[in-house]
Amino acid sequence: MTTIPTPLKPAIRLRGFDAWYGDFQALHSIDMDLPENRVTAFIGPSGCGKSTLLRWINRMNDAIPGARSSGQLEINGHDVLGPATDVVELRRRVGIVFQKPNPFPKSIYDNVAFGARLHMKATKAEMDELVEWSLRKAALWDEVKDRLRSSALGLSGGQQQRLCIARAIAVGPQVLLMDEPCSALDPRSTASIEELMVELRESYTIAIVTHNMQQAARVSDFTAYMFLGKVVEFGATLDIFENPDCQETEDYITGRFG
Amino acid sequence: MKHAPKPALLADSAVIAKRTRSLAARHRKDIFFRNVCRTVASSSALVLVLLLTAILTQGLGSLNFQFLSGPPDPDPAIAGLWPAMMGSVWLVVLTLVIALPLGVAAAIILEEFQPRRVYLRRIHSFVQLNITNLAGVPSVVFGILGLTVFVSMFGIFGNGQEAGMEVGVTYFDQFYNEGDFILEVPVADQAQPVAEPVEGMTVFSYEGTAMALHLLGDDEEWPADPALAKRSLRTWDAPGRIQENSWWYFRLPFGRGVLAGALTLMLVVLPIIIIASQEALRAVPSSLRQAALGLGATPLQTVRQITLPAAVPGILTGAIIAMSRAIGEAAPLLMIAGIVFITHAPGNMMDDFTAMPLQIFNWAGRPQKEFHDLAASGIIVLLTALLIFNTVAVVLRQKLQKPLS
Structure with a gap:
């Protein structure tokens, strides 16, 4: 598989990227450019390494004993993997949304303000403004504006996931990573998150892992089909879905395999 | 496998009749086991109740404000x-x-x-x-x-009994005079021997007021005035050294x-x-x-x-x-x-x-x-x-x- 040249400015650049869990090599020599202000979807069967790849982009794998990587991974020209990289600052620039909504057992307001408070000392008015902006951006403001002080755990699954997105964008990231963000949600909540992703694309570079082919087709601009730790095919979503180069990709997309 | 014949255990009524366990026996065992558990559990609770009863009957009588x-x-x-x-x-x-x-x-x-x-x-x-x-x-x-x-x-x-290092403690040499009054002399250095009474030296009453010592010889009359008696000692009176610990007294060991x-x-x-x-x-x-x-x-x-x-x-x-x-x-x-x-x-x-x-x-x-x-x-x-x-x-x-x- 070779790198597909894209006319768009690449935000995330991977060259010869390998990753291991102990002795098991989870990713083999990944070369990819994820373009800025676009949604890139990682698809592929379970265990193919798409979540691993996603979690390396903001180094969430650091906490896993035995997890290591080599090769090149850059975000907007900044090295991600090197010892000089401060993961705290990295994660501020690269937000992540997980599969299962995981709001803190705090109020809705405090959930959104949490990340911002980690990095900044702000006045009440500034924080109020930030919280409102983030909740509006995550299309949640109208639903929660009257109960900002009540527990986030009282929200529905879809609302919780949008809250997690609001929480992530409140710290001012450039990149948003989404690890199967809709797989724990009902179809209506899924639709609202998908709509949101398309809007957020204007401001953020988004990478999403999904098991849902239709979702990848609906929301992403680029798609990478991965299998056994390798990128089998990477290109514009339209091309991948309508005219895949590899038979394997076609088999997976059409449901004959996977 | 779709048309394989049913196994004997499901199809042959003679085998089924022979192999089926007695339902009544299964229920009997079930009830027996439940009763064993119940007995064991309640006997442990019973021991606790016995213990508490024994303690209460023996102890409640002497449990009072005193x-x-x-x-x-x-x-x-x-x-x-x-x-x-x-x-x-x-x-x-x-x-x-x-x-x-x-x-x-x-x-x-x-x-x-x-x-x-x-x-x-x-x-x-x-x-x-x-x-x-x-x-x-x-x-x-x-x-x-x-x-x-x-x-x-x-x-x-040091030897572990005496303090090698201490803070929050004051030492006094304490006299007990003929008029049953206590007179205290603060000790600056604990290594010094106990204080000897000297006419006019500053002593403290038990309540802490500073007084000038009035020293009396062997043959002198004990003063009748209580204010004077309070600060009087005989020349041969000897003190004992006492220590007063504050609430934050700390020592090593x-x-x-x-x-x-x-x-x-x-x-x-x-x-x-x-x-x-x-x-x-x-x-x-x-x-x-x-x-x-x-x-x-x-x-x-x-x-x-x-x-x-x-x-x-x-x-x-x-x-x-x-x-x-x-x-x-x-x-x-x-x-x-x-x-x-x-x-x-x-x-x-x-x-x-x-x-x-x-x-x-x-x-x-x-x-x-x-x-x-x-x-x-x-x-x-x-x-x-x-x-x-x-x-x-x-x-x-x-x-x-x-x-x-």
């Missing part, structure tokens, strides 16, 4: 538990104040800061193994350890004081607190940690703002269980405090002390039946304290435990 507020006495009719109760309060509070921060810190490092390097991970699991083992060490062993480490401090500060007792109990309860806190931290869903880390929280910020607050109910429950353990421990305290006749509540951390289990042990060991009754009354007080602790633990768990996800 018993709760008085000091122990050779006369069982007026002997009380007050110094032991206060000793136990001092012990439990000090133990908890020392053990809780240590235990929670140990739990945090073990649960939340697991290292990635292999050799550090080995050290981690070695510490973990030791903590688990320490939880099973008999408490007498901790008593011996406490005696060496805390009471005498390996003899680094600790000696057989409350602090040494509390530190020893700390060793006993530390594994309990660490293990309980670890379990509480482990119960916090890792998705919350990931969320915080994903937003750019440092490990400290994650622990302080997310993990620790979520674990507080569990940690508090562990702390209260540790308190219950500490208040009932007798063996290590026997080695630290011994059976000394203590008639006052501790006034500072270095003070001699006794505790409820020690006092109960003391009374129970005497030949007179009256003292056995007192021991039973002491047990009632101790059990009441335990019951209160456990109730608080349950209530705290119910009240503070919130859903986390």
Whole structure:
């Protein structure tokens, strides 16, 4: 598989990227450019390494004993993997949304303000403004504006996931990573998150892992089909879905395999 | 396989009739087993009820205000538990104040800061193994350890009985004159010999007023004026040296004081607190940690703002269980405090002390039946304290435990 040249400015650049869990090599020599202000979807069967790849982009794998990587991974020209990289600052620039909504057992307001408070000392008015902006951006403001002080755990699954997105964008990231963000949600909540992703694309570079082919087709601009730790095919979503180069990709997309 | 014949066990009625277990027998066994369990369970409860009844009938009679507020006495009719109760309060509070921060810190490092390097991970699991083992060490062993480490401090500060270093103490040379008055001379340097009375020297009354000493010879008449008598001494009057400890009196080595007792109990309860806190931290869903880390929280910020607050109910429950353990421990305290006749509540951390289990042990060991009754009354007080602790633990768990996800 070779790198597909894209006319768009690449935000995330991977060259010869390998990753291991102990002795098991989870990713083999990944070369990819994820373009800025676009949604890139990682698809592929379970265990193919798409979540691993996603979690390396903001180094969430650091906490896993035995997890290591080599090769090149850059975000907007900044090295991600090197010892000089401060993961705290990295994660501020690269937000992540997980599969299962995981709001803190705090109020809705405090959930959104949490990340911002980690990095900044702000006045009440500034924080109020930030919280409102983030909740509006995550299309949640109208639903929660009257109960900002009540527990986030009282929200529905879809609302919780949008809250997690609001929480992530409140710290001012450039990149948003989404690890199967809709797989724990009902179809209506899924639709609202998908709509949101398309809007957020204007401001953020988004990478999403999904098991849902239709979702990848609906929301992403680029798609990478991965299998056994390798990128089998990477290109514009339209091309991948309508005219895949590899038979394997076609088999997976059409449901004959996977 | 679609058209394979049914197996005999499902199709051949002769085989089925022969092989089927008796339904009645299965139900009979079921009921029998249930009754065995019921009997065993209720017999253990019965033992507890018997024990409580015995203690209550023996102890309630001597459980009165005099018993709760008085000091122990050779006369069982007026002997009380007050110094032991206060000793136990001092012990439990000090133990908890020392053990809780240590235990929670140990739990945090073990649960939340697991290292990635292999050799550090080995050290981690070695510490973990030791903590688990320490939880099973008999408490007498901790008593011996406490005696060496805390009471005498390996003899680094002298012989272990006298203070090698102390603060918060004032020494006086105290005279007791013919008119039954007490006169005190402050001691600046403890190495100096006791003060000798000199005409006009400054002395202090027992109440603390400064006076000029009036010295009388052998043959002189004792003054009739009480104001003068208050500051008079004979030339041959000799003082005794006494020490007055403030509430913050501190000495090294600790000696057989409350602090040494509390530190020893700390060793006993530390594994309990660490293990309980670890379990509480482990119960916090890792998705919350990931969320915080994903937003750019440092490990400290994650622990302080997310993990620790979520674990507080569990940690508090562990702390209260540790308190219950500490208040009932007798063996290590026997080695630290011994059976000394203590008639006052501790006034500072270095003070001699006794505790409820020690006092109960003391009374129970005497030949007179009256003292056995007192021991039973002491047990009632101790059990009441335990019951209160456990109730608080349950209530705290119910009240503070919130859903986390």
